[in-house]
Amino acid sequence: MTSLHLLLWIVGAILLQLAIYMTIGFWRHWQTYEALRTTVIDAGLPGKLNDDPVDSGPVAAAWAGWRAFKVTHKVMENASQDICSFHLAPQDGQPLPAFMPGQYLTFRLAIASLQGGTESITRCYSLSDGPRSNGYRISIKRAPAPPNSAHPPGRSSNFFHDLVHLDSLLQVRAPAGHFHIDHSDAPVVLLGGGIGITPMLSMVNWCIAERPEREVWLFYGARHDQELMAHAHLEALADLHSNFHLYFCLSDTDKGTALGSKYQHQGRVDIDLLRRLLPLKPYHFYLCGPTPMLASLVPALEDWGVPDARIHFEAFGPACVKRKSAALAPGAAAPAPSADTAVMVTFAKSGRQEAWQPGSGNLLAFAETLGIAVDSGCRAGSCGSCQTSIRHGEVSYAQAPDFDPDPGNCLMCVCTPKTPLTLEL
Template sequence: MRVLSVNVSMPLEIEWKGQLVKTSIFKSPVAGKVIVRRLNLEGDLQSDQLAHGGEHRALMVYQKESYEYWRTKLQREDLHYGQFGENLTVEGLADADVCIGDRYKIGTAIFEVTQPRVTCYKVGISLGVPEMPALLVSNKRPGFYFRVIQEGELTAGDEIYKIADGPEGMSVAEIDALLYSSQHPADKLSRALKIPALSNGWQLSFRELAAAVDQGATGNAGLTGAFPPPAWKGFRELRVRQIKQESADVRSFVLEAADGAALPGFLPGQHVTVRITVGPDKPKILRTYSLCGPPDDGYYHIAVKLEEGPGSIYLHQHLQVGDILEVSAPRGSFTLAANNDPVILLSAGVGITPLLGMLYALARKPDGREVWWIHSARDSAHHSFAHEIKELSVSLPGLHAVTLYSRPLDMDKAGGHYDYAGHLNTDILRGLHIPATSNCYLCGPDSYLTATTAALTAIGIAPERIYKELFDNIVSPGSAKAPHKPIGAEGNGPLVTFTKSKISFAWDNRFNNLLEAAEACDVQARWSCRTGVCHRCESALLDGQVSYSPEPLDAPADGNVLICCARPETDVSIDL
């Protein structure tokens, strides 16, 4: 076993699909001794340090034997060392033989194997083969990461000495398949979780997979989290039981099953999509609303702000008690974490709705968590659910309730109606002495989310503890545009609706998949591999049928869709 090539690169920007992408995938060999640092090699820097960097992903390793395999399989003689984004091209150290936790000495440095390669679309860019992330997994040749146990120096030609075996003897290829394939045996998950060297992210994924069996979840919980399947498919008729004016511009609606039966419970923070018929000769429109009532009372409670759109106008001005609405099953991953960490609920305006559902859950079943309620409104006339918050505080005597009015009325009294005038900021948050171990849940306009996230980070809250929900005016990263229909002539295929973005259009075959269509509409969508492996793009399929190309390695959860490799076969409604 020896090092054949040492490869490094600094981040650079390239044009890809009309966008500038920052990447360090294009690595080149360097001669002579190279210093090994704790987080990378001298002269090397990861571009996306959330996905590829850090202590457990300091150096990427790939094998000469895999290069030879791909040269034959892809019929490519032009492949060169470093092209798979690896720092060390080695002879030996096959993915089927190297185990997580194995330790090696190279030069004067010592390394530990921590995890397989992270699936990423950029390796497809480097090779000019878009489906490469899926091929690496399906062909069991992912490559792996090193953690640096001892800094030192190494050079091409150095021999590689194995100095320790990893516990459990689980190979890189075996661990990779355990996460990304459709097979997740409980005994192998248990063994994997006994390996201390396995990176934190992969340990979390395997814990989620193990828990999914108990929760009855479908799909790959290790990549998406464990959520129960939707209570029903498509849309169901619900009857309006009660209507109440909550503030000057917010009206709430209590919905019940048309047959009077109790509706299934939901996770606090989830939402439903409502299909509204605004007139006999007008197409139905879909709108998404958070559930703001108790999660297990057998009915659903939504609140709607009156705006210029036809959906809110219809609900405010025409909907009556006893009327029927078509409603999807509760969906969404913006839910309370299942732990005992302090909870901070921060909202602005009608963003109060999902957090009110969370507060109901905390009040109905107190679990000892410390809870802060921080709500921002314009004034008392626009302060929705103020009375309910006071009632819920009785069940949560330790609740820290803070209210801010940006423009208090003359009648509004500080210390009575509100605690602070103006907008939430770092100084106010710092004065609340919020623990750094808190999980923070935010909902409101984009400007509020941006400012509040920055303020929470400034007082020491880690980014991974900040959870956000946004429904309106969604702007995709790198774009200044609000969501819109695709530019150009409309297609003649099935109707595609992105419900949160309030967009519907006829499918056009110029798009290879629903992700490309979403990007053409400037609809915000998460993704990484673009080939149906990582499940980062997995979204709720509220209605309709899709086909896949390529077929995912592991199917999405019931009622979900992998938009990166899916095309509509019928009219579809997607929770984006």
């Protein structure tokens, strides 16, 4: 063989290798594109997530009070069949207001009461997709009864799963909430545990649609991969967008068990993992998840030196995480000091008068210990159910609640008495 022949053989082999690499690369991208398209079509949304993910149609102002919405799709989201998404469109067909990714909707439901008849309950659910002008999506986890207890299972979540179907009508208040991502290009780390993934999904979808250059890290904690929602959608996004870093952290997966994809990791979302993986940058951290996750991660981030103003968190129930420093996020009102001695509280209509002690907790818990029935929903200052009129005196809030009480009213679930107090109740 002449050296010319040898050279031709080498060039031919290189070209063949290049062609094989390009074919494999194209095939993998095509599969990713198809996975993404299928996820979006399954969810009943326009199959154009990358090109035009956020509907740019007309945007309306927020509405006051309740508005009727129709369920347009109901989609079971995970293999363990306990998270279900509901796609909602306004019954009046008018455009919807935009919302900030991370915000929630409030629902008023008429459900069968245990005593017979119907009762009205109010619950909040985070928006779990980016804003569009013609519909919203929420995703709800079924709340089972606590193990070995005689208590009934969660009323609203089970009502949604079992009794809300296509074309069901729901009464909904406009998007609200202080927990939302900003519209800047600042790098963000999103930490979602369990159903706390819902506001993070909205943030991820919005960022990828509107800020594709923004650096986004998502750590999604669950016990095992059967519990994960939207994992194919998230993996497809991570395959396509190099700025989006995805980690599924599975706490109940045995060491040595084969993991389902390169995005899955054994173990919890914890500070060691974050310190190991995150480059040193001024990230904003957004956290939503179960109490133990927030109670461990928020102080750990503070200890790591992350300033308070860059740590944002939301609990889906009674607020229980205290910041080490009392500093509030910029723009928030300074908290009024709570009484540090006993204060007399009068419940006018109930005809009760008792001394509230600093250890008695918020006014809702205090009233309940006295056997006074108070309407409540979120117990986190979000839904407005526990709003009560103040006849006399003042209350204080540790931090500004999401729901704005009417003048002369208080949200009993998140306030304490500041002076001797008379409530209408």
